[in-house]
Amino acid sequence: MPDRIKLADIASTAWEHPADRAALNTLRAIPGFDTVVRKIAGFFGEKGVRQLFLANAVRVGPDQRPKLWARYQEVLQTLDWPEVPELYVSQTPLVNAAAVGFDKPFIVLNSGTVALLDDEECRDVLGHELGHIMSGHTTYTTIAIIILTVGLNNLPFLAGMALLPFQLALMEWYRKAELSADRAGLLTTQDANASMGTFLKMAGGGAGDDTISIEAFKTQAKEYESADDLGDRVWQVINTAFRTHPFGTVRAAELSRWVESGAYAKILSGDYRRRSDTSTPPLADDYADAAGYYGDQARGAVDTLSGILDRAKDAFNTAFKPSGGAS
DSSP: OOOOOOOTTBOGGGTOOHHHHHHHHHHHTSTTHHHHHHHHHHHHHHHHHHHHHHTTEEEOBTTBSHHHHHHHHHHHHHTTOOOOOOEEEEOOSSOOEEEEOSSSOEEEEEHHHHHHSOHHHHHHHHHHHHHHHHTTOHHHHHHHHHHHHHOGGGOGGGTTSOOHHHHHHHHHHHHHHHHHHHHHHHHHHOOHHHHHHHHHHHHHOOOTTSOOOHHHHHHHHHHHHTOOOHHHHHHHHHHHTTOSSOOHHHHHHHHHHHHHTTHHHHHHTTOSOBTTOOOOOOHHHHHHHHHHHHHHHTHHHHHHHHHHHHHHHHHHHHHTSOOSSOO
């Protein structure tokens, strides 16, 4: 493809999803949030995080996977990011990647990801993870991954705290942060098919000796999001409540919507917020935009789910209520 446009001095707020910022501020408002973050970060520390994530990984550099290293340098140049976070490949068959760390974030690509994706799709993933770092997501994503990996029951210093609201809000924010990072990935490749191909392969694997279709996948994504049946929408909420990532179909539909809105082309034309611009969008704007997103995507399902859970609780209480006779 033609030379990519270098997005000089681009700020992460140029691409961040409003629901990402609104969900993070909601998360921070939960009583005890700062305490949980401080205790987990203090217990593991930077050294503990590296041991947790890099026990079976190889650092990428000019002499170690030089092609991947060169692609990574191009990603850094496209987003004009002066720092060079360390990049590792971990021997893990699961297709995934992460940007983690507290003080010095680093990127880890699973070997299954590198094996499955082509060069441009790998570029998309690298841009996605760099987007997390540029947005300052890594402290909270690291906390989320630690909770999922280690388990809350194995963190005794959190005993006695009401953690379910924190965990649900953290996972909700994590999913919305992925939508922001997906946009960073697209800005890095500047090729929508590369991003869609990444979602497709992560959802269903490679083609093997068969054929896979990005257009058919995009159609499937639209069908998933346009489900009118309330039962279907409730299960969409239940199935994602404790997931860190949205489903591939949701990510594809959301990124397509961003492209179709004209916001992506606007950035490529040079109309975007710079890091040198220290002002930030008013939080009220984020909440207003996010309210529209949630209204279109999830509010009805959440309301329905809440009603179902309330009815289930009432039925449970009724079933075990002592009767008038002897027990």
